[in-house]
Structures are given as C-alpha cells and as structure tokens.
Amino acid sequence: MHTDDQQPCHNEGRRNFLKQSTAIAALATMTPMLAKAGEYDEHIAGYFEKIPLHLEINGKAYDLSVEPRVTLLDMLREQLGLTGTKKGCDHGQCGCCTVHVDGRRINSCLSLAVTNEGKKITTIEGLAKGDELHPMQEAFMKHDGFQCGYCTPGQIMSAIACIKEGHADTPEDIREYMSGNICRCGAYPNIVDAVMEVKKGGQAL
Amino acid sequence: MINFEYIRAASAKGAIDARTKNAASQFIAGGTNLVDLMKKGVTTPQRLIDINGLPLNTITHDAKGLTIGALVPNSAAADHELVKTKFPLLSMALNAGASAQLRNMATVGGNIMQRTRCSYFYDTTMPCNKRQPGSGCGAKDGYNRMHAIFGASDKCIAVHPSDMCVALAALNATVLVSGSKGDKKIPFADFHRLPGSTPELDNNLQPGELITGVHLPANNFNKYYYLKIRDRLSYAFALVSVAVALEVKDGVIKSAAMAMGGVAHKPWRLKEAEERLVSLAANKETIGQPLESIATAAMQGANTYAHNGYKVKLGKAAIREAVTRALFS
Numbered sequence: 001m002h003t004d005d006q007q008p009c010h011n012e013g014r015r016n017f018l019k020q021s022t023a024i025a026a027l028a029t030m031t032p033m034l035a036k037a038g039e040y041d042e043h044i045a046g047y048f049e050k051i052p053l054h055l056e057i058n059g060k061a062y063d064l065s066v067e068p069r070v071t072l073l074d075m076l077r078e079q080l081g082l083t084g085t086k087k088g089c090d091h092g093q094c095g096c097c098t099v100h101v102d103g104r105r106i107n108s109c110l111s112l113a114v115t116n117e118g119k120k121i122t123t124i125e126g127l128a129k130g131d132e133l134h135p136m137q138e139a140f141m142k143h144d145g146f147q148c149g150y151c152t153p154g155q156i157m158s159a160i161a162c163i164k165e166g167h168a169d170t171p172e173d174i175r176e177y178m179s180g181n182i183c184r185c186g187a188y189p190n191i192v193d194a195v196m197e198v199k200k201g202g203q204a205l
Numbered sequence: 206m207i208n209f210e211y212i213r214a215a216s217a218k219g220a221i222d223a224r225t226k227n228a229a230s231q232f233i234a235g236g237t238n239l240v241d242l243m244k245k246g247v248t249t250p251q252r253l254i255d256i257n258g259l260p261l262n263t264i265t266h267d268a269k270g271l272t273i274g275a276l277v278p279n280s281a282a283a284d285h286e287l288v289k290t291k292f293p294l295l296s297m298a299l300n301a302g303a304s305a306q307l308r309n310m311a312t313v314g315g316n317i318m319q320r321t322r323c324s325y326f327y328d329t330t331m332p333c334n335k336r337q338p339g340s341g342c343g344a345k346d347g348y349n350r351m352h353a354i355f356g357a358s359d360k361c362i363a364v365h366p367s368d369m370c371v372a373l374a375a376l377n378a379t380v381l382v383s384g385s386k387g388d389k390k391i392p393f394a395d396f397h398r399l400p401g402s403t404p405e406l407d408n409n410l411q412p413g414e415l416i417t418g419v420h421l422p423a424n425n426f427n428k429y430y431y432l433k434i435r436d437r438l439s440y441a442f443a444l445v446s447v448a449v450a451l452e453v454k455d456g457v458i459k460s461a462a463m464a465m466g467g468v469a470h471k472p473w474r475l476k477e478a479e480e481r482l483v484s485l486a487a488n489k490e491t492i493g494q495p496l497e498s499i500a501t502a503a504m505q506g507a508n509t510y511a512h513n514g515y516k517v518k519l520g521k522a523a524i525r526e527a528v529t530r531a532l533f534s
Contacts (some may be wrong), residue, residue, distance in 0.1 A: 044210050044211070044212045044252070045210060045211040045212070046210055047208040047209070047210060048208065051211065067208075068209060068210070068211030068253065069206045069207070069208055069209060071206075071240070090244065091241050091244065091245075092237055092241060092306075092307060095304065095306060098306055104278075104280075104309045105305060105306050105309060106306050106309050106310045107237070107306045107307060107310065110236055110237050110240045110241060110307075110310065111236060111240070111310065112211075112233070112236060112240060112253075114211055114213075114255070115233065115236060115255055115257055117213070158305070158306065161305070162305065165305070167305070175438075175439070176438075176439050177305050178305075179304055179305075179438075179439035179440040180303070180304025180305050180306045180307065180440055181304075
C-alpha cells in the first residue's frame with residue numbers, strides 16, 4: 001500500500017518494467033505508423049500507444065488510457081480493480097463477464113475497451129446502494145442461486161437485463177434467455193426461481 | 206492478444222479509404238467473432254478500423270421491403286416491430302443464434318461476415334486450408350461431426366455457422382455494399398462462396414468493401430418457421446437448421462422458400478423442394494407423403510464423411526418438421 005508518508009519508490013515493479021521495456025524495444029523496431037491526426041477520421045493508435053477513453057462506470061466518470069488490445073473485462077479487472085466481473089472462458093461462451101453497456105447486457109471479454117468510448121457501464125459492484133443489496137442479489141441469496149459463486153456476478157447482471165428486456169415471463173423464457181450464462185455447479189433451478197421471484201415482485205430494477 | 210493499431214472511423218468513406226490503404230487491416234463492429242479469432246491467433250490484423258460510429262444502425266420499411274443497417278445489433282433486429290410483423294422468419298432465426306449477450310453485441314453486417322466454427326480452423330496447431338492455404342484440411346479425415354454434406358471440396362468441408370443468414374437466403378435478401386468504386390448490391394445467394402480451391406475466401410466481398418446493410422424484398426409469405434437442431438436446447442451452433450417461408454392461400458401452398466443451415470459452406474437453398482411444395486394442399490392428412498418424398502429428394506446428393514452421416518437423416522426430418530410446423534403450428 002502506497003501512503004503519502006512513504007518515500008517514492010525508485011524500483012520498478014516487474015510488470016510495469018517489462019511493459020515499458022518491451023514497448024521501447026517494439027518502438028525501436030517498428031516502422032513509423034503514427035499517421036497524422038485526421039488523415040482518415042481519427043488518430044491512429046499504434047501498437048503500444050495508449051489512447052484516451054472516457055467511460056461512466058457505476059455512475060462515476062472515468063478518464064482512462066488503454067492499449068487498443070485491452071478488453072473491457074481486462075480493463076475493469078486489471079486497471080480499475082473492479083474484480084467482481086469474472087473471467088471464465090474469455091471467449092464469450094460462459095457469461096461470467098456479463099456487464100451492462102448503456103443498459104444492455106454484453107460479454108465484456110469480447111468487447112475491446114476502446115470500442116466503448118462514451119458509454120455507460122454497470123458492473124456487479126454498481127448494483128447495491130451502500131449496504132442495501134439489489135433485489136436480484138437478495139433473491140439469489142434467498143433461493144441459493146449458486147454454489148461456488150464464480151458465475152454469480154454474470155448471472156445476476158444477466159438476470160436483471162433478462163427482466164428488463166421482457167424475457168422473464170415464464171420459467172421457459174428465463175431458461176432460454178439466460179442460456180448465455182453457464183453454471184458448472186448446476187444451480188439453474190434456483191437461479192430460475194430467483195429471477196421469477198424478482199420478476200413477480202415488480203420492483204424497480 | 207496480438208497487438209494491432211486502432212483507428213476510429215467517422216464516416217463510411219473514411220473507413221473504406223483506411224481499409225483500402227492497408228491490406229492487413231480489418232473492420233471491427235461488435236467484435237464477437239473477430240476478437241475471439243484474434244485471441245486464438247487465427248486472425249492477425251495489423252490494424253483495426255472501428256466502424257461503430259458510422260450511421261448504419263437504422264431499420265426502414267417501404268413498399269419495396271425492409272432495409273436493415275449493417276450496425277443494427279442482432280437483438281435489436283430480432284425485436285424490431287417491423288421485423289417481427291413483416292419478416293418473422295428473420296426474427297426467429299436471429300433469436301435461435303448465440304446468447305442474449307452476444308445478440309446485443311453482434312451486428313447484422315458482422316453476422317454475415319462471421320467465419321466458420323470448424324475446430325480445425327480455430328486450432329492453430331492443426332492443418333486448415335481456410336486459415337493457412339496449402340496446409341491441408343484436418344477435418345476431412347478428422348472428427349467431422351459438425352461438417353458439410355453439400356458443396357464441400359477436398360480442400361475444405363467447413364460449414365457457415367450463421368442462423369440469420371439462412372433466413373436471409375430464404376427471403377432473397379440483398380447485401381448492400383459500399384467500396385472505393387461506389388455502391389453495389391449483392392444477391393444473398395451470390396454473397397457467400399463454396400470452398401472450391403480457395404476456401405480462404407468466405408465470400409465475394411472485395412478488399413476495401415464495406416457492408417452497409419441488407420435489404421429484404423416485400424413478399425406474400427404468411428407461414429414461417431425456423432427449425433434449429435443442436436446438441437443442447439439453446440446457445441449452440443446448428444447441426445442442421447431449416448428456414449421455411451410459405452404463402453398459403455385458400456388452403457393451398459402458392460409459393461415457398463426454403464434454406465438449410467449447418468450443411469454447407471454457405472446457406473443452402475432448396476430450390477427443387479420449394480418448387481415441389483407449390484400447389485400442395487395445406488392439409489395435415491394429405492401432405493405427409495409428398496413432404497416425405499420432397500425431403501428425401503432434397504437430401505439426395507449429400508456427400509458424407511466418417512462422422513457426419515447422421516446429418517442426412519436429421520436433415521430430412523428437419524425439412525419435414527419445419528414445413529409441418531410452418532403450416533400447422
């Protein structure tokens with residue numbers, strides 16, 4: 001933990017050091033590709049060049065800077081420490097990484113962060129109001145909608161969207177429209193019960 | 206993931222210019238397929254051109270038909286009132302594909318451009334003529350349960366994975382394309398290619414060309430069904446699928462359109478079956494036998510491999526069932 005009374009540290013962490021040194025090495029061997037701004041429509045971001053990114057995450061505005069290859073998932077977890085969003089398969093097959101972008105659920109592992117400029121992101125961390133859990137979080141606890149819990153943040157984000165989309169009228173609908181979220185513990189019946197209860201409760205989500 | 210350069214396009218012209226100037230560049234929209242392929246090292250573009258900011262996300266309708274912008278998300282297209290009422294077959298097919306999350310990301314243009322899910326294409330340690338021309342086909346003598354039974358070549362037996370495209374093929378859609386030489390329209394049947402000796406080419410889009418939308422011509426169909434058979438009930442690619450649209454008037458089939466998915470390198474139109482359906486009575490008691498014969502004929506000429514012979518029987522049953530459900534459910 002870095003505190004104000006600590007001496008500035010002159011030793012580089014391994015991760016940052018490697019990142020910087022590879023970046024410099026790559027720059028030395030690369031052909032110049034940083035075209036003039038406006039040559040096409042926008043500035044071209046080079047291989048290791050971080051580009052500015054403005055996002056609203058859980059109601060808070062962020063001015064960020066990311067490499068083009070960083071996914072929204074990795075940016076949330078690695079850069080912002082929002083580790084509630086999980087990395088399962090990292091290929092859009094499990095749904096662990098589900099977040100809302102402008103109110104719509106997506107797989108954050110298949111979305112490059114830079115393609116979300118100006119968007120509003122909601123993650124599992126943005127659901128509770130202080131100590132008051134979101135109705136869907138309460139329902140998952142009440143109905144035991146998980147065992148190990150790894151898929152749960154994605155399940156909850158998906159479940160909220162499922163109701164908002166109008167796809168949670170019947171257990172069959174819920175099973176179909178929640179099929180993008182895999183639970184290896186097999187808590188599916190309880191997840192369906194939790195979603196049904198919140199849907200029937202009619203609370204504002 | 207591999208490194209790449211990134212540029213945000215503010216206009217279609219800017220995007221096309223950027224793409225034309227750099228042969229190793231690719232457009233990115235939803236990214237659900239491309240980002241996955243880049244993570245696997247299957248596709249290694251040197252530069253990505255982000256087209257998400259282009260004004261290609263509207264759905265419009267007039268007397269001639271429906272035009273869907275290339276950037277309309279699959280979910281928005283499936284849930285759009287005009288699509289649901291005028292072209293319910295497309296809505297059904299879209300909802301049969303992927304998951305709710307992926308349908309929110311994937312665009313109509315991107316769905317048309319998605320690449321095969323052949324596991325040998327995805328596995329960079331395996332030979333694949335589509336990924337690396339000349340390296341061979343791992344699937345032909347490998348585990349080819351998911352593979353083509355129509356139109357394959359000795360170079361490639363992969364299938365096109367899209368559900369949406371099967372419906373678009375049946376509905377005689379047109380792909381709207383812009384390029385440095387201007388705009389053009391490509392009939393859906395001519396858009397995707399069979400593998401032949403160049404399986405690396407999925408379609409007939411020329412370098413630098415950008416899909417701007419699809420157009421669905423107005424039609425008289427009033428009965429529809431999209432039947433998708435897969436290993437689990439949701440969120441899996443089709444083993445076999447059938448899109449069928451029928452015009453039934455006074456209890457008789459007046460016109461028919463039908464295409465299959467999961468069986469070829471492109472959506473597989475069933476022209477002969479369509480012709481034979483016309484003038485049959487839409488009668489549960491009498492249609493069974495002619496339908497059986499039509500379905501059997503449609504699967505003739507199938508060429509199977511060690512593990513996908515089941516698709517012939519499955520395809521036949523799927524055709525029968527899809528037409529029956531369109532007519533009577």
